[in-house]
Amino acid sequence: xxxxxxxxxxxxxxxxxxxxxxxxxxxxxxxxxxxxxxxxxxxxxxxxxxxxxxxxxxxxxxxxxxxxxxxxxxxxxxxxxxxxxxxxxxxxxxxxxxxxxxxxxxxxxxxxxxxxxxxxxxxxxxxxxxxxxxxxxxxxxxxxxxxxxxxxxxxxxxxxxxxxxxxxxxxxxxxxxxxxxxxxxxxxxxxxxxxxxxxxxxxxxxxxxxxxxxxxxxxxxxxxxxxxxxxxxxxxxxxxxxxxxxxxxxxxxxxxxxxxxxxxxxxxxxxxxxxxxxxxxxxxxxxxxxxxxxxxxxxxxxxxxxxxxxxxxxxxxxxxxxxxxxxxxxxxxxxxxxxxxxxxxxxxxxxxxxxxxxxxxxxxxxxxxxxxxxxxxxxxxxxxxxxxxxxxxxxxxxxxxxxxxxxxxxxxxxxxxxxxxxxxxxxxxxxxxxxxxxxxxxxxxxxxxxxxxxxxxxxxxxxxxxxxxxxxxxxxxxxxx
Amino acid sequence: xxxxxxxxxxxxxxxxxxxxxxxxxxxxxxxxxxxxxxxxxxxxxxxxxxxxxxxxxxxxxxxxxxxxxxxxxxxxxxxxxxxxxxxxxxxxxxxxxxxxxxxxxxxxxxxxxxxxxxxxxxxxxxxxx
Numbered sequence: 001x002x003x004x005x006x007x008x009x010x011x012x013x014x015x016x017x018x019x020x021x022x023x024x025x026x027x028x029x030x031x032x033x034x035x036x037x038x039x040x041x042x043x044x045x046x047x048x049x050x051x052x053x054x055x056x057x058x059x060x061x062x063x064x065x066x067x068x069x070x071x072x073x074x075x076x077x078x079x080x081x082x083x084x085x086x087x088x089x090x091x092x093x094x095x096x097x098x099x100x101x102x103x104x105x106x107x108x109x110x111x112x113x114x115x116x117x118x119x120x121x122x123x124x125x126x127x128x129x130x131x132x133x134x135x136x137x138x139x140x141x142x143x144x145x146x147x148x149x150x151x152x153x154x155x156x157x158x159x160x161x162x163x164x165x166x167x168x169x170x171x172x173x174x175x176x177x178x179x180x181x182x183x184x185x186x187x188x189x190x191x192x193x194x195x196x197x198x199x200x201x202x203x204x205x206x207x208x209x210x211x212x213x214x215x216x217x218x219x220x221x222x223x224x225x226x227x228x229x230x231x232x233x234x235x236x237x238x239x240x241x242x243x244x245x246x247x248x249x250x251x252x253x254x255x256x257x258x259x260x261x262x263x264x265x266x267x268x269x270x271x272x273x274x275x276x277x278x279x280x281x282x283x284x285x286x287x288x289x290x291x292x293x294x295x296x297x298x299x300x301x302x303x304x305x306x307x308x309x310x311x312x313x314x315x316x317x318x319x320x321x322x323x324x325x326x327x328x329x330x331x332x333x334x335x336x337x338x339x340x341x342x343x344x345x346x347x348x349x350x351x352x353x354x355x356x357x358x359x360x361x362x363x364x365x366x367x368x369x370x371x372x373x374x375x376x377x378x379x380x381x382x383x384x385x386x387x388x389x390x391x392x393x394x395x396x397x398x399x400x401x402x403x404x405x406x407x408x409x410x411x412x413x414x415x416x417x418x419x420x421x422x423x424x425x426x427x428x429x430x431x432x433x434x435x436x437x438x439x440x441x442x443x444x445x446x447x448x449x450x451x452x453x454x455x456x457x458x459x460x461x462x463x464x465x466x467x468x469x470x471x472x473x474x475x476x477x478x479x480x481x
Numbered sequence: 482x483x484x485x486x487x488x489x490x491x492x493x494x495x496x497x498x499x500x501x502x503x504x505x506x507x508x509x510x511x512x513x514x515x516x517x518x519x520x521x522x523x524x525x526x527x528x529x530x531x532x533x534x535x536x537x538x539x540x541x542x543x544x545x546x547x548x549x550x551x552x553x554x555x556x557x558x559x560x561x562x563x564x565x566x567x568x569x570x571x572x573x574x575x576x577x578x579x580x581x582x583x584x585x586x587x588x589x590x591x592x593x594x595x596x597x598x599x600x601x602x603x604x605x606x607x608x609x610x
Binding site: 170411412413415418469470473474 | 516519521522542544545546547
């Protein structure tokens with residue numbers, strides 16, 4: 001496909017603007033004015049429409065194909081949420097409006113959405129209060145760890161270590177390190193769960209807290225989670241719940257009831273707001289009673305007369321972690337999603353997400369190795385070690401799936417599984433779609449036996465074939481294309 | 482060559498070899514390099530940096546993952562192989578000679594005895610596979 005610049009024809013135009021009959025004068029300094037015309041493509045409106053329509057048809061997303069990217073919960077984003085978020089009363093609000101003396105009254109609806117969302121997330125997670133401000137999961141992690149630090153500082157605790165299991169998302173150690181903590185990695189046991197014995201050995205008065213994803217990145221729920229929380233609390237540490245995998249337990253178990261002190265929720269995963277291609281996301285953070293004072297400012301409160309206002313009166317707050325009120329449009333979409341599903345609907349989300357993952361796991365077990373093949377939650381992790389013996393690696397299988405019309409699973413993560421292929425179907429997919437995926441995976445496993453070389457060339461059906469994965473990283477050059 | 486007979490090894494797949502006096506060369510094993518896949522970035526310490534056995538001395542990033550590299554022996558870095566970050570493919574052909582990463586003047590050369598020898602590392606790799 002030609003670039004839009006290559007389609008340019010000198011003199012061609014999209015529209016003609018009537019000649020101005022008002023005298024124009026430009027009072028800008030000459031140094032600020034362009035000497036030559038900007039180098040823009042010259043095209044008709046139809047040329048432009050066709051160009052971008054063609055490009056859009058090459059897009060790959062949940063709206064076009066199955067997207068089982070493990071740990072990312074790429075579920076369908078209901079269109080009704082988009083429609084409500086586009087209402088002019090929401091979409092055209094200026095973020096400074098609530099700051100004006102009378103502005104609070106002009107934005108009561110929006111403030112109520114933020115307030116009510118706080119209440120819903122409290123109920124869903126078993127927490128005492130939430131901040132809606134973090135813009136993504138990792139931002140939520142940093143916010144949570146900063147509150148952890150504020151708590152210890154306030155109590156005069158001398159703490160320097162944060163624990164995280166070796167199956168953790170890379171953002172966990174990164175967030176703790178950015179907040180100034182030393183990170184210690186707790187190994188997994190033979191069942192794929194964080195080893196309690198290893199954690200006990202690492203548990204000292206220096207430990208500020210533990211960051212735990214539950215179910216973990218192998219899709220396994222840790223049955224000892226309560227004991228783990230009690231152990232961390234015994235040294236006055238705090239337990240952080242990484243909500244990346246909340247979809248597996250939403251409506252069934254509340255992190256607060258398990259003993260967690262801080263929770264972040266990825267609205268763009270569990271609560272179905274659009275993501276992929278960079279967001280925008282939202283990562284609200286909830287805390288238990290003893291941490292409420294450290295929440296970022298501002299929060300939305302309900303006055304006794306029933307109106308809503310922004311509250312900045314939090315002397316122990318960790319301060320501002322984002323401008324304004326977080327990604328309001330995303331909070332709104334997630335709010336609509338929760339109200340639409342209700343309590344019963346949310347429970348079925350978790351049930352079907354877990355059922356679907358186990359269906360795929362059982363069907364593919366004969367064809368791919370799986371180290372931890374027990375009942376899983378929302379995702380399962382296969383290992384392409386059997387295929388690797390024929391020279392076909394997880395990467396090649398992922399590329400082969402693209403040719404079959406499926407988005408590849410997450411590869412090479414978690415790092416404790418060799419040749420990892422991490423599959424998360426979500427609750428949204430029909431049995432027919434999953435059967436199509438399973439069939440494609442079985443075909444690929446056979447191809448690894450009969451014609452392994454052919455997979456090295458995949459994908460062959462896409463506009464561009466196998467990309468050079470190292471060139472951009474080794475020879476970064478974004479100035480000249 | 483998958484394993485060098487003269488080197489000592491860590492479970493995290495770094496090796497150390499005695500060069501002369503108390504100076505040891507340190508690098509990543511051929512197994513580690515194979516597992517990492519194409520390396521896109523590497524951060525090595527400058528000469529003069531103090532390193533502690535079992536603690537990270539640098540970072541390696543491949544198309545698959547980013548990992549810390551751990552020092553097999555404590556001491557002071559006397560030289561870093563600056564060719565490697567610019568041309569990591571050197572490692573693929575020669576992990577144990579041209580592919581050395583840093584030289585450490587050991588503060589306690591006896592620490593070398595704590596490392597796995599080539600037979601023990603070979604056995605360890607069998608359990609890994």
